[in-house]
Amino acid sequence: MVDDEALRDMTVRLGFNNVIDAFHNIGGELGVRFFIDERRESKGIRLTDDFRRLAADRQAGDLVEEVEARWRLVETAWELGVAVPLVSYDPDWLDFGADLRGRRVTVTSARGALNGYQKGRCFYCFGSISILPGSIELADIDHFIPHVLGAWLPGNINGVWNLVLACRGCNRGGMGKSDRVPSARLLDRIHARNEFLIGSHHPLRETLIAQTGPTKCGRASFLRLVHMEAMTLRVADWYPVHKAMAAF
Ligand SMILES: [Zn+2]
Incomplete structure (x- = not known):
């Protein structure tokens, strides 16, 4: 059993790891990338032009x-x-x-x-x-x-x-x-x-x-x-x- 606080800490620490890794994988790798994973180099992700196009799409x-x-x-x-x-x-x-x-x-x-x-x-x-x-x-x-x-x-x-x-x-x-x-x-x-x-x-x-x-x-x-x-x-x-x- 983990208490609420431990669960929250764990979510903050680990919650997005799998999301970022799995984001472009929908029953196989997607042909486009909406962000580049730069967590190692600069502690973040960099949005791509494909993401901007998606946001502007009808x-x-x-x-x-x-x-x-x-x-x-x-x-x-x-x-x-x-x-x-x-x-x-x-x-x-x-x-x-x-x-x-x-x-x-x-x-x-x-x-x-x-x-x-x-x-x-x-x-x-x-x-x-x-x-x-x-x-x-x-x-x-x-x-x-x-x-x-x-x-x-x-x-x-x-x-x-x-x-x-x-x-x-x-x-x-x-x-x-x-x-x-x-x-x-x-x-x-x-x-x-x-x-x-x-x-x-x-x-x-x-x-x-x-x-x-x-x-x-x-x-x-x-x-x-x-x-x-x-x-x-x-x-x-x-x-x-x-x-x-x-x-x-
Ligand atoms: Zn029709």
Whole structure:
């Protein structure tokens, strides 16, 4: 056992060591560096031009939302004593929540938690989206396999595995996806997204594993199975018109 004071001292001394070492490592080394570690030479870190570019980028506001959402996800789950795997999306509340002794509690904003992988791009057309409340490009949270088919399909339709951020053009009626089943050609894209979240130790990693299976191969089969069953309910499939270069 350590007392509070010892714990605080230890945090001040060691707390940032691993953060600095691990910062550029997201399931593999990042191609850019946001700071140079000069703790040995000058007891600090030196920010790079890439960091300044990031701060000036139109997605800088999204980044703050996203980091906040990640923290809220982990912290609220701990605080409430809810296991992160039990977290699922609530379409009425537009957030991730959990059932706590029969009561529905909000865990975090779904937009913030999902944006990391999509980098401000629509999952389908790669057009630009935002997660900042009030933005004209505010993303919709889209069920990859349509929510209306959920009752007839295996798996939790509101699970993180099935949720993406989409621009309004792609999500809603008209030329949009609406209640249509996405083309099988998009299965690799959603699978890659889910595997990225699992591989990068995202707070939703355990949730995804609990919802879709313990192995990569099993998770791919799960997606194919749900998609195949969805296609028996809706014959026509949907594929987006790409508005920008593929971003993931
Ligand atoms: Zn779109």
